[in-house]
Amino acid sequence: METLRLLVVDDEAGIRHSITRALRSYDVQLPEVDTEVRFDIESASSGEEALRLVEASPPDIILLDYKMSGMSGLEVLQKLQEQSRDLLVIMVTAFATIETAVRATKSGAFDFITKPLTPEELKSAVRKTTCHLVAQRKARKLSEEKRRIRFEFIRVLGHELKAPLGVIESYLKLVQNRISGPEIAAYDEMVGRCLARAEGMRKLIDDLLDLTRIESGEKKRELVSIDVAEVARAALEAQKPGADQRGISTSLRAPEALEMVADRGEIEIILSNLLSNGVKYNRDGGQLHVELDGDDRTIRLAVRDTGIGIGPDDAAKLFDDFVRIKNESTRNILGSGLGLSIVKKIAKLYGGKVSVQSELGAGSTFTVVLERRPAEAAADQLARPVA
């Protein structure tokens, strides 16, 4: 239950009392914004008094008489506009002309009711205004939260790029100072590490571009019929050199062809992220197995590795931005921490989801389920940010 402050401004004592009486025990139920509101009611007998009260402790809603002796309602409204206060005004008038209504709303009144007032009219106007106010405040809070998350993202990103850059710089300084003598071979290890860290930065930037592309919806998606089995075979082929180098055997079980409606690039990103993880986090001489099947409605894609596995606590946060599980077995593995978060975001576009089953030390299976014909609704979402 939320309590809002409501100020009744009228130079007629009778009207002030009847409005106060009508609203005193009025609890507004607002299921549309998931709130219940009651009012603390104050009253003022003139425009001047009203402005003093607003100054001392600003109300949320003002019921303002249009025609008062001294300062008029319209003048009060204009003053309030100048102060740009976070409140809404309902104009109350006996002269229900179009002209007064237009002038009031032009000056910033949110609603307009006419005397003589019935309690029902009054309550209905107050309800509508309250709903708008609460919704507006919630929306503002939400956009502040979004801003905060964005800044946090940029802060972490800055750190993730700065760290490898710092490492590369310090190696270069050592080389510049000929720290290991004149023989160029003495620097092979340092140069190798520079290249590895530079590659890590490149991967981070590539992932970031993927993520931005998905979230902004700027790039036009080409939803056409594609053969996922063929995309999977190509993606696995691309990982083969890296897998061979570490003695990891690869296998694929898929139907000859498996059609779905999708943007080929997006399905490629899902597969290449899961498969490269399957190599990266595998053990030497391990296995990487891909399974692909589907029914009328969905496609199921599973990538199983025999790697280091993930503990249940870590698995819960695995699909968030910049999450890299840090422990003894992962400390020499480079990654951007964005790959799985990208996979999850793309899967969402296809009305699908990603899950993981894993056993520490034994391996993990990542499963992605996608709709074969993503609904129009999901396709529409592309134009809007996903998160």
Added chain:
Amino acid sequence: MIQSDKTSGDAVNHPKTVLLVDDDLDYRTAIRAQLVSAGFQVIDAESVSEAKARLEECRPDLAIVDLMLEESDGGFSLCYQIKKRDASLPVIMVSAVTSETGLDFDVTTREERSWIRADAWLAKPIRFEQLMAEIKKLLKD
């Protein structure tokens, strides 16, 4: 692995041995190169267990230990064990700034530091001149 010593710098006649324990490969590689260039022998280890194995094989003149190893307090327990075994072996503890690592574990108060019994503390990123100054101070006898 033991790096060959280049006899230069302040370790001309008795090349001193430094045990360098850190789980960050780049940090180890860079510091090792500089220490070797300054005339030290360097033994490095990336974990508490590896450091303990190296200590079974030889007795270094000084140890540089990162606070955060496999577990967030790995360096802390390693330092404690080194000192328990040989209180005269100087240990330099290195720790990253808390805000950078996002860890809530940090050792900042005098009391906490005295309990760990390290001989010197340095914050990452380390300036090598600063590290050398500490090493010189601790090896002067």
